[in-house]
Amino acid sequence: MTPDSSSGGPFSGFDLVAAGPEGPREDAGAGSRERSVAPGNPTVTALRARFPDAFVRNEICAGDEDVVYVDPERVGAILGWLREDPDQHYDHLADVTAVDHGGGRPLEVVYQLWSIPHRSALRVKCELPLDALEVESVTGIWAGADWLEREVYDLFGITFRGHPDPRRILMPENYAEGHPLRKDFPLRGRFSRAEQTRRALTQNPEDHYAPGEIAERAPQVVDPADPGAGEGEGVG
Amino acid sequence: MASGTTEFVVRRNPEMGPGGTLVASPTAPFDAPEPELGSETMLVNVGPQHPATHGVLRLVVELDGETVVSVVPRLGYLHSSFEKLGEYRTWNQIVPLTDRMDYLAPLIYNCAYVMAVEKLMGIEVTERCKVARVICMEMDRIFSHLLWLGTWSIDVGAFTPFLYAFQQREKVYKLHEALTGARITTSATRIGGMMADLPEGWAKGVGEFADNLPATLDEIDALLTCNAIHIGRTQGIGAISAEEAVNHGLTGANLRASGVPYDVRKDRPYYDYESYDFEVPIGCHGDCYDRYLVRMEEMRQSVRILHQALERLPGGPMDVEDPRISLPSKTDCMSDMESMIHHFKLITDGIPAPAGDCWFSVEGSKGELGMYVVGDGGPKPVRWRIRPPSFVNLSAIPRLSEGHLMADLIVINASLDIVLGEIDR
Numbered sequence: 001m002t003p004d005s006s007s008g009g010p011f012s013g014f015d016l017v018a019a020g021p022e023g024p025r026e027d028a029g030a031g032s033r034e035r036s037v038a039p040g041n042p043t044v045t046a047l048r049a050r051f052p053d054a055f056v057r058n059e060i061c062a063g064d065e066d067v068v069y070v071d072p073e074r075v076g077a078i079l080g081w082l083r084e085d086p087d088q089h090y091d092h093l094a095d096v097t098a099v100d101h102g103g104g105r106p107l108e109v110v111y112q113l114w115s116i117p118h119r120s121a122l123r124v125k126c127e128l129p130l131d132a133l134e135v136e137s138v139t140g141i142w143a144g145a146d147w148l149e150r151e152v153y154d155l156f157g158i159t160f161r162g163h164p165d166p167r168r169i170l171m172p173e174n175y176a177e178g179h180p181l182r183k184d185f186p187l188r189g190r191f192s193r194a195e196q197t198r199r200a201l202t203q204n205p206e207d208h209y210a211p212g213e214i215a216e217r218a219p220q221v222v223d224p225a226d227p228g229a230g231e232g233e234g235v236g
Numbered sequence: 237m238a239s240g241t242t243e244f245v246v247r248r249n250p251e252m253g254p255g256g257t258l259v260a261s262p263t264a265p266f267d268a269p270e271p272e273l274g275s276e277t278m279l280v281n282v283g284p285q286h287p288a289t290h291g292v293l294r295l296v297v298e299l300d301g302e303t304v305v306s307v308v309p310r311l312g313y314l315h316s317s318f319e320k321l322g323e324y325r326t327w328n329q330i331v332p333l334t335d336r337m338d339y340l341a342p343l344i345y346n347c348a349y350v351m352a353v354e355k356l357m358g359i360e361v362t363e364r365c366k367v368a369r370v371i372c373m374e375m376d377r378i379f380s381h382l383l384w385l386g387t388w389s390i391d392v393g394a395f396t397p398f399l400y401a402f403q404q405r406e407k408v409y410k411l412h413e414a415l416t417g418a419r420i421t422t423s424a425t426r427i428g429g430m431m432a433d434l435p436e437g438w439a440k441g442v443g444e445f446a447d448n449l450p451a452t453l454d455e456i457d458a459l460l461t462c463n464a465i466h467i468g469r470t471q472g473i474g475a476i477s478a479e480e481a482v483n484h485g486l487t488g489a490n491l492r493a494s495g496v497p498y499d500v501r502k503d504r505p506y507y508d509y510e511s512y513d514f515e516v517p518i519g520c521h522g523d524c525y526d527r528y529l530v531r532m533e534e535m536r537q538s539v540r541i542l543h544q545a546l547e548r549l550p551g552g553p554m555d556v557e558d559p560r561i562s563l564p565s566k567t568d569c570m571s572d573m574e575s576m577i578h579h580f581k582l583i584t585d586g587i588p589a590p591a592g593d594c595w596f597s598v599e600g601s602k603g604e605l606g607m608y609v610v611g612d613g614g615p616k617p618v619r620w621r622i623r624p625p626s627f628v629n630l631s632a633i634p635r636l637s638e639g640h641l642m643a644d645l646i647v648i649n650a651s652l653d654i655v656l657g658e659i660d661r
Contacts, residue, residue, distance in 0.1 A: 062355050062594035091482050092498070094597065095623040099610050102618075112595055112606065112623070116482065116498050123595060144485020147631040155319075170312040170660060180320055187324055 041066045043088055043122055051078055056127075065123060072109070072126040076136035079124065082113060083141050090115045090122060093138070096148035098156040102183030107156060109135055128158065137163040155181035277305055280642070284313045288391055288646045291656030293630075295645070302641050307634045314660040322620035326586030327353050330620060332423040337622065337658040339420050341380035341601040343372040343412070345658075346425040351506065352596035352607035353427050357589050359561060363550050365429050366507045370545045371442060372415075372424065373598070374538040378449065379408040380601035381535050384653045388528065389460060391650040392469045397456045404452050407445045414438055427587055428562055429555030439546055446542040453535055460528070470524040474636040474648035477522060484632040487625050488603025489530045490652055494522030500599035512541050524651040531653070561587055586615030593619075602626045602653055622661060626654040 041058075044066055048055045054074035059067050070078050082090045090113035099108040106127040113122045128135060137160035138145045149160045150169040157179035160166065167173060171180065176199075177190040189196060280297045283289035292313035298305040318337060322330045334349045335342030347369045354361060361369075386401035409419045414435050416422040424431055460466045476484070481494040491498055499516045501509040517533035519526025555562045563582055568575035589611035597606035603625025610619040629652050636652075637645045 061592050063358070065595060067593075092487075093485055094604060095595075095606055095608065095621070097608060097619075097621045097623075099593070099619045101612070110608070112608070116496065116503070119503050121504075121595075142485065143480075143483050143635075144628055144631065147627060148485075151627075170315045172312065180317060185320075187320065 041120075041122075043082070043120065044068055046085075046087065047078065047082070050081060054078060061123075065121065067123045067125060069125050069127065072128055072135050075109075075111075075124075075126050076138060076141075079111060079113075079138050080141050082122070082124070088115065089117055090120075092116050093142040093144055093148075096138070096145055096152060098152045098158055098181075100156065100181065100183045104130065106130065107133060107158060109152065109158060111138070133157055134159045134161055136161050139163055155179055157182065275300075282645075284310075287387075289649065290387060290654055291659075293649075293654070293656055293659070295633075295649075297642065297645065299642060302643075304637050304640055304642060304645055307637055307645065309630060309633060311660055314656050316657075316661060318661045319620055319622065322617055324616070326615045327589060327617065328427055328586065330617070331425055332421065335420070335422050337624075337661060338380070338600070338602070338655050339657055340383050340655050341376040342420060342422045343376040343424055344380075344598065344600050344605065346422060347373050348596070348598045348600065348605050348607050350425040350427055351598065352594055352609050353589060355596050356592060356594035356609050356611055357427070357561075357587070359428050359556055359558070361428060361556055362553055364552050365554050365556075367545050367549045368430060368434060368554065369425070370507050370509070370512075371439075371542060371549070374541045374545065375408060375411065375442060375445070377538045377601045378535050378542075379405060380653075380655075381531050381538075382408075384531060384650075385456065388650045388653075389456075389466075391646050392466055394460065394463070394466065397459055400452050400456055404445070404449055407441075407448075411438065411441055411445065414441065426555070428558065433554045439549055442542060443546050446539045446546070449539055450536060453532065457532065461532070467525065469644075469647055470528060470651070472521070473524045473640060473644045474651060475521055475523040476632065476636060480635070481522060481632075484635065485628040486603070486632055487628070488600070488653075489527055489534060490603065490629050490632075492516065493519035493526035493530045495520050498604075500597055500604055504597065506596075506598060512544050514538075514541050514544075524647055527651045527653075588613060588615050589617075597623065600625055602655065602658070603629055622658070624658045624661065626652070627659045630654050630659060 044058050047068060047070075048058075051070070051074060054071040054077075056069035056071060058069065061067050082088045092114040093111065094114050095110070095112040097110050097112075099110060101108075106129045108125050108127055111124040113124060114120075115122075126135060133156075135158060137149055139149065139160075140162070146163075146165065147169060149163055150165065150167060152158050153160060153163075153166060154168040154171055168175060178185055180189075191199070278299045280299055282295040282297055284292040284294040289295065294310040294313065296308040296310060298307075316336070318333045321333060325333070331346055331349060334345040338345050351369075382401040382405045386398035386405075389395070389397035389401075412422050413419050415438060416424045416431065476486070476494055478494045478496045481491050482496055482498075486494070487498065495518050497516050497518050500506075501514075502516055514537045517530045517537065519530050559578065564572075564575040564579050569579045570576075589609075591611055591613040593608065593610040595606060595608045597604050599605070604623065605625055606621075606623030608619070608621040608623065609617055610621075612618045633645075633649060633652065637648045640648065
């Protein structure tokens with residue numbers, strides 16, 4: 001079978017789009033293609049002009065990736081503007097994550113944005129000091145941020161203000177050892193292996209199948225400075 | 237029997253009249269109003285150990301009769317903490333972690349990870365390596381879609397396509413084994429190249445696989461695409477509009493079925509994908525049936541890319557000729573002191589990456605697979621983050637399935653094409 005004849009099966013009667021990088025895209029003007037390669041990213045310039053007091057700094061990483069550092073207090077407003085402004089229109093929130101550089105340095109919350117119509121990328125970061133790990137949730141702007149923010153909360157302990165379902169997602173809800181991706185979290189966990197085994201064996205299976213699953217639960221927060229505090233309570 | 241009388245026939249069992257009306261019952265007269273039954277919703281636990289959840293996914297489903305009121309997915313049963321483990325390994329040692337995440341398309345994960353690190357380090361791989369990785373990624377896209385096709389058809393009640401699909405998958409397993417020695421845990425890539433050059437005759441084997449696949453796809457097409465049961469089970473089920481799909485972060489075939497032509501291979505081309513002649517199929521209804529059609533067509537398009545890549549596979553070296561990155565040859569190590577020291581240093585110390593961060597995304601089989609790596613100038617990452625496509629796709633399942641029947645929830649879950657190794661990481 002030649003490559004050409006394999007392109008359509010006997011029943012593939014639906015649209016094919018062949019728009020390559022040079023191909024037309026209705027709402028992307030000719031100029032918008034240059035924006036991601038231009039030395040001064042127009043989004044960064046516009047962002048600085050629109051939010052002069054919240055704009056911290058910008059840099060270019062790995063050759064061509066624009067990174068903008070913003071004030072954590074204004075994250076919701078800035079990302080909302082990036083999503084809604086027709087010239088920016090970053091409609092695809094690719095990722096929300098955090099980076100802990102260790103050594104008491106602030107945690108970075110990282111938003112990877114992509115504009116499907118304009119084909120441009122932007123990375124927005126905000127730095128949170130370790131004693132104020134709280135930032136506004138963007139679930140109201142992108143519904144897809146829901147689980148991504150829950151994961152950041154679960155693994156880093158950053159609270160997202162206004163999140164509709166602020167629970168752990170990957171670790172068990174009654175996990176009492178803290179937030180695993182922080183640099184001060186040891187690879188094998190805070191508790192001894194014997195204590196971890198004891199907790200696993202004494203778990204009540206009923207906990208996992210209770211009707212209360214549907215209802216919202218307050219997240220269990222463990223003070224990382226005092227990991228032993230959670231030792232006596234809960235699971236047994 | 238006149239209406240309004242209390243006369244009724246007592247029988248042992250209630251019987252149904254035409255149209256499902258209650259004719260007689262031992263407890264209630266047929267013409268009395270139906271008693272107000274205390275109705276309450278029911279919690280049903282689906283998974284984590286059930287074939288229809290495609291892994292250790294657990295869904296807590298609230299049902300009103302058979303209608304889904306709400307779905308709460310519970311994750312973490314396969315949590316392996318890959319991102320944390322990565323911070324304790326050198327850049328090359330992370331490669332084996334990547335294929336354990338998506339064991340349905342391991343080579344795509346191998347390639348995506350090293351591509352991100354190479355971008356951070358500023359390494360340009362050789363032409364041969366680029367084409368070889370394109371072949372690997374397209375082959376594994378088909379590999380993953382075939383598993384989806386098989387399990388999907390079982391979930392809608394057809395068994396034969398599963399066997400047809402797995403016959404073809406077995407050929408890819410053999411190609412994996414010939415390339416890397418492993419069937420699933422391939423770990424085929426290294427920073428700056430591949431673990432080894434392609435074995436002799438391997439490209440021919442891929443060509444044969446690509447030649448034979450369309451016939452199998454046509455057979456499955458004939459079994460499913462116009463099948464009344466299949467259409468009845470999937471059309472109009474789990475539909476999502478284009479705008480909502482983008483808002484929920486859907487990517488891959490799930491997004492394209494809603495009519496958004498976002499494909500990383502076209503929109504942010506890497507490895508000369510812009511020079512390959514292929515098309516991006518999109519749907520228009522965003523329901524389960526369109527997701528099926530889009531993935532079927534994607535396999536055919538991958539076959540086209542495979543043919544073109546095999547044609548242009550150049551000779552020459554597979555690894556970059558950079559002593560900071562590539563290991564010296566085994567012969568040199570055994571005969572030359574400096575080469576041996578060099579080999580020892582590269583293995584024990586690892587390759588340093590510059591300080592900074594880098595985001596690189598490829599079009600994986602499940603959607604946009606992003607790799608975010610942060611280095612501090614040392615041989616280990618400060619942070620290694622995977623943007624998991626099926627994690628974000630699965631987060632839309634409450635939106636997709638609420639209001640549908642319990643049986644449709646299974647079909648919707650199958651249509652999202654998830655892999656739990658990557659969701660839980």
